[in-house]
Structures are given as C-alpha cells and as structure tokens.
Amino acid sequence: MPATWKHERVVGVVGSAGSGRSSLITALAQAGAHASAPDASGSHDPLAVIDWRGTHVALLDDLQVEQALLVPDALLVVVSSPDGVDTALGALWQRCEELRIPRIVVITKLDHEHADMDETVAVLRRVLSDGPELLRLTMPVLDDDATLGGFIDLATTEIWNWTGPDVTRHACDPEHLALIGETRDELIADLAMLSEDPRLAASLQVGMHPGIAQITEALAATSRTAHAQLIVGSGRGARGPVGAELILDLLVSALPSPAERHVPVVMRPDGAAMLPVQTGPDSALVATVAADDPGHGALVRVFAGALGDAVSVDGVLPAVGITVTMATAQLAWARSASPLAVGSSLSAPDNPLVIAVPDAEPA
Ligand SMILES: Nc1nc2c(ncn2[C@@H]2O[C@H](COP(=O)(O)OP(=O)(O)OP(=O)(O)O)[C@@H](O)[C@H]2O)c(=O)[nH]1
C-alpha cells in the first residue's frame, strides 16, 4: 500500500440545494492550505483539494446520486438548520446504510436567526435513525451579543473559539461543563453501545467516565467503519466562518482513507465474474468517471492500478487515448478526443473491466 494513500481522504459533499455545501467547502479550503490551485476562471469547481496537517482532503461537490454513492470513500452530509431536513435525505441515507458508507453530518447556518441545533439534531434522529447511531459531537457557543463564536467539543470538553484572529482551543469552564453534562453523558452512553471497545461500557457500569483519549478513539473508529455518524455544526461569526478547523480534524481522524476501502466489484465486459481486485497501484486498473467539468475534462476516481495514456471505456472501447493530470494520488483530470461519460468504467486496454454499480433500488 503506498504511503500516500493513507494521507488522503476522498469525500463527497451532499445535501439539498442551498444547504450551504459550497460555502462550507470554501470555509474548509480557507482554513487549510490549497493543495490544488483554485480555479482562476471562476467557473464552478467540482473538486477542492485541501492540505490539512499533511493529509490531502479531496472534496467532491455536486456529484450525481449514483456517483456520490460510488466514487468517494465517505460523505459529508450538509443540512441547513434554518431550512430543515428535506425528504430526499431519508432516501439517500437509506442507500448509505445499505452500502455502509461512512458519513459526517454538518448542520450549517447556525448563526441564522431561525437556526436551532438542538431542534435540527432531534429532527435528524426522528427522520434518519431509531437507534443510537447519530452521535452529536458539538454544541454552539454564543458571544455576549449572541453572535456565533465557537463550538464545544462534547468528546474532549474543549471550547474551539473563532472570535480572535486565529482559532484557539481551551478547556471548558465549570459553567460550560454543567451546561453540556447531560448531552455529553448521552453521547458517551450511545458510543459505549456502538463501540467495539468493551472498556467504554465497563467504565460506565462502575459509574466512571471513560478518559478523553478513549472516547475520541472510539468515536473515530465507529465513524470510520460507518457504525456511527457524527453530527457537528458550522456557521458564520463576526470574523468569518466558524467550525472549519474542527471539521477538518474530524475528516482526517474519523473518515476512512482510500486504503481502508474495498475496490468496487468488477466484471469482464461479457459479464463474467472477476475475482476481487486488491487496492494498490500494482493491481489491474479500476477507475470511474465521477464528474465532467468544461474547464478540466473528466474527473476520474482511481480505485486500483494506475492511469496510463490509454484506457478501455466500459470494456467496449478498447483504447481511448487520454491526457492525465493527477489531482491527488486517487483523483485525476483526464482529457480525450471524445468525451468520457460520467459513470463510465475505465480500465487497462489489455485488461478490460466493468464496475458493477450497486443496485439503484434495494431488492
Ligand atoms: N447565515 C448563513 N448563511 C449561509 C451559511 N452558509 C451558506 N449560507 C448562505 O446560504 C446560501 C446557499 O449557500 P451555498 O453555499 O451556495 O449552498 P449550496 O448548497 O452550495 O447551494 P447550491 O449549490 O446552489 O445547491 C447562500 O446565500 C449562502 O450565503 C452560513 O453558515 N450562515
């Protein structure tokens, strides 16, 4: 496994129209360093690559539903607090459950006068889950003049503060600890139920609080394996976006790297089954066209193998010449004389393969 694959996250950003996806991606990009140059043309960019503490976080916006379920290793699900939860989310969530796609929910616009994080969390739990899987991780902190200033991390009890020139983190004071007590106890109890770490439940049984390292490790592990979905918040404060750095930390710690995912099931073009393909650049090429961008060409997700200068498209076009610009170790822009359709499978001309797309509807 190449070391670079561990230091990459490929994350789709989904949510209803106007929920704040683009604003969130911009805020995350501003907080981190741009690993890929912003689009000078000003046209809408379906891919942002952010360098966060040495990990390349690739965020894919505006994917079609089937691509969102196949291409990224995990999803950020964006829900606007003042606008509420729309019914399409329930259907998408169900598909994610079936495919075991790790998700983090970001509740946006928490600065808005009609925002209410408690209420949005309650609605999400009503609509999406009847079990303990939706774990709320943050609580907004308001300034004296009621503007959004930061978030309390319920796992660590730290306050993240965006009211100064740089984001700072400090320990919670006793007044805040009292405020979050009940919600934090609930988080830990739910986590103990979901986690494979028996020490968590054991601590609770003897009436002790587990340590912070134990809690954060268990949160990351249950999230990475799609056994729990973490809910966090974001919004705008007096100085700009509030929440981005905390979300980036979570993307890196609590979402899987490409090395942790299985290569999609592939077939020969005649429909004959194939043995599973291993991840890694030395395997047979398995890739798919995630999106099409007039400025850049086709955005290609590589699951295994390496893109050469010719590909077989859906196993039927034996050798289409392409020019490749790698955006990350796993994502590339490809140009060819004839357009590469979104959803096409790309493979090596001498080893043509077709990705078996997961069923659109559950059986
Ligand atoms: N108050 C407030 N408004 C926000 C926030 N984030 C986004 N908005 C506003 O919400 C609207 C939609 O935001 P976008 O980021 O364009 O949302 P989107 O999901 O990318 O929208 P589409 O791509 O058009 O579906 C814009 O008017 C934003 O200014 C926020 O944190 N607080």
Ligand SMILES: [Mg+2]
């Ligand atoms: Mg947008």
